[in-house]
Amino acid sequence: MAGISSLGVGSGIFSADLVDQLVNAERQPAELRLNRREGEAQAKISAFGALRSALEAMKSPLEALAEPEGLKALSATSSNESTAAVSVDSAVASRGSYSVNVTQLAQAQSLASGVFADSDSTTVGEGTMTFTVNGVSTDITVDSSNNTLQGLADSINDANAGLSAGVVDTGSGFRLVLSADDTGLQNAIQVSVTDADGNNADMAGLSQFAFDGAASNLAETVAAKDALLEVNGIAVSRPTNSIEGVVAGVTFDVAAIGSTNISVERDADAVAERVREFVDKYNELEKVIGKYAGFNSVSGSGGMLTGDSTIRNMERDIRAGLTTIPAGLETSSVRSLADLGIKTDPATGKLEFDDAIFKEKLEADPAAVTAIFAGQSGGEGISDKISQSIESYVGSDGLFSTRTEGLNKTLDQIRDQRDRLDIRMQSYRERLVSQFTAADSLISQLNSTGNYVSQQLAAIAPQPSSRNS
Incomplete structure (x- = not known):
């Protein structure tokens, strides 16, 4: 008897479509479970990436505030810029007023x-x-x-x-x-x-x-000439018209013979802007934390990282930095961020910044304000403390890297499990095809036998006789 070359040919019951349905039914529960685990791992990797970016964005304003110069922004003005303009290096300069009288400009011979x-x-x-x-x-x-x-x-x-x-x-x-x-x-x-x-x-x-x-x-x-001028009555000469080194951190750019008054003052607005940048970056971090690790009490649902111990510890460490009282300021009237108009909104966890209060405290006690952020006498300010906390999470060997490596290993395991599932499903398919082929052949044989018996019975059955009329 000729062999059956395709499922269902012998019986009309078993088919390739039926094999596909059975294989898919066997595969689906395992595949759904792997898809769910893979989606969760990828979502967590993405969440840790967003949190890493938000933390790293805080580093720049913190670095600026970690140095005393970051709280020492100065601005300089000239009453007669056509005679002499002025620029200032806040890292070196100090507040002061200077009378400048230019009597000769420098010339190249x-x-x-x-x-x-x-x-x-x-x-x-x-x-x-x-x-x-x-x-x-x-x-x-x-x-x-x-x-x-x-x-x-x-x-x-x-x-x-x-x-x-x-x-x-x-x-x-x-x-x-x-x-x-x-x-x-x-x-x-x-x-x-x-x-x-x-x-x-x-x-x-x-x-x-x-x-x-x-x-x-x-x-x-x-003729070759040096620039000649008097600064607060003191005679000064320089080979160029850019006068440096007379007053530390202050440069006079003389352009004409004449007099002007130079004033170097603390730029409270510039300092407040640096602090506001830190506050804004912190609030951006809180927004990202809320998105991925927050909990909605109304809906009863949370984010991908809600309850995650790493995120809880990160928030705790950074908030501890915000409430630090630097060494040496324990008895100061200005000793914490709250004293500078920087407070936490208990409803949102975000910082609120009152720049009017900040500028008032900066004017009244600049040394204490500087110490809060940058520390003093070798002590640590809040900028360094928070920066160190951030680095422990986003550094090359930080906790976020450890968590991300673990999640990537999970994705590798899921890929291995998918490969094993494919092998198992291929084996299952081959087994079904073998079983269905055998069953199809048997049914075909039974059908053939039934047809043969019917033919033999029909052959031996008496035929109706014909009468001659």
Whole structure:
């Protein structure tokens, strides 16, 4: 009897579709369980990622407040900025007022040669020119390759000797012009020559470019000058018009002769803004915690991480930092964030910031306010304390990394279980096909046998006789 090549051919009962239905029915409970576990693990990884981002966002404002300079923002103003503008480095400067009287601006020296008929064909001599600027000397060799005005200018510019050179067309001839790169007497230009004609001081050959005290064969068109000013009546000179180092952390940028009054004051608004940034980042963290670990008492439902011990401990550690009283402030009138107008809303867990109170306390006792955030005498302020707590959770070996690694291992296990399920379902399918094929063959044989018996019975059954009429 011919074999059955497809399920159901012999019996019409067993089919590939029936096998698929049975296999799917067997697979579904295990697959749903794996899907649920995988979804939960991925959701928790995502939640820990969001919490990590919120915690790391707090680090920047905390780092700014962990340094005394972070609470020492200063602003500076000039009553006459056309005479002198002012900038301030809060890390170095202190409060103060300064009267500034500018009597002279710094200038860069310029020198000019005599007049030549052209710039690129008339020879100017050969030998060596030595340029000295601010104590640094640079030699330039002049020969047949560069012994014109333009050749000299190009060689000087290529030498990086602290000055630049150019050729000016006056309309009645050409002049070599030398200009110091920087202002001030210390950057005045000296030019000495070793002239091929043997005379280093006359007005022939390279000697006509000498300007070194022994010979002044160039014309000084702009004199080198230092900036001169008086700060609170004290005479000051600098080689540039950017006056640094007279008052620590304060720079005067003088632009014209005249007087101005400079005021350096604490910028309470800037300090308050730094504190507000910290408050805002903390509140963003609370929002993320509420999303993933909060509990809705009305609906009776919680987030993916509700009740998670890691999250509970993180909240506890950070809130402990918020209520810290730094060492040395136990008896101070300003000793905690609450005294600075930073309080926790018990309904939401978020911080509320009253910047008016903060600025009042900052003005009254800046040292205590600084100590609250940055600590004092080696003691730890709240910024460092909270930063350390954050690092214990988001650091490379922190608790969030440990939890995330565990969840990723769970996903690996789920993938392994899916592979084993696929193997088991394939084996189950093969077993069903084998059983159904055998049953289909048996039914086909029974059907064939039944048909044969029916045919034999029909053959031996008496036939009705015919009568001749």
